[in-house]
Amino acid sequence: MNTLEPNSDKHVYEVFARRKYEDPLHHVGTVTAPDDEMAVVYARSIYDEWNWLEMVVVPRQAIVHVIEPA
DSSP: OOOBOTTSSOEEEEEEEESSTTSOOEEEEEEEESSHHHHHHHHHHHSOSSOOSEEEEEEGGGOOOSSOOO
16 A cells, blocks of 8 residues: 655655543544654644644554455
């Protein structure tokens, strides 16, 4: 699976976050970045509308599907 943006050297990252310890991580969006460090910067600046307790970025290529979409 190719997670590079067309005609680009940037990768797609999925962004997950939670507001309370007891909450599960929720998918809040995606960012496109050249590397992990910039993905963190972009996610923090784009998805800062809440006071998140935890936020993570995951390269889309690292996701392992349990059930593939049809």
